[in-house]
Amino acid sequence: MPEPRFLLLSDVATELNVSDSQVYHMVRSGELPAIKIGGRGQWRVERSQLEKYIQERYAETAVWVRDNPLADREAE
Known part of the structure; x- marks a missing residue:
């Protein structure tokens, strides 16, 4: 059964x-x-809009991670 094209907000x-x-x-x-x-x-x-939104958040997160690297922790 194919996935529905449009989702309820609760489904999102x-x-x-x-x-x-x-x-x-x-x-x-x-x-x-x-x-x-x-x-x-x-x-x-629309499911395609949700997938696009998710991909945009991945791209934004990748930029944020790149620009905000973890500080090296000193050996304890």
Whole structure:
């Protein structure tokens, strides 16, 4: 069975291991692209957008790690 194209915010929260409210904030701030559908305006995140978001966070983290190396610990 193929994976659904669009995810509920709760599904995104599960994928990222964060709270539903954190995902809602990410969507409302524009950090994570999403659409509102239906008469009640329910949020949906396209799986490809979630994967793109994850890859962007990996790239940002790699830059941060490069720019913030661990300090060498002296032998104790």
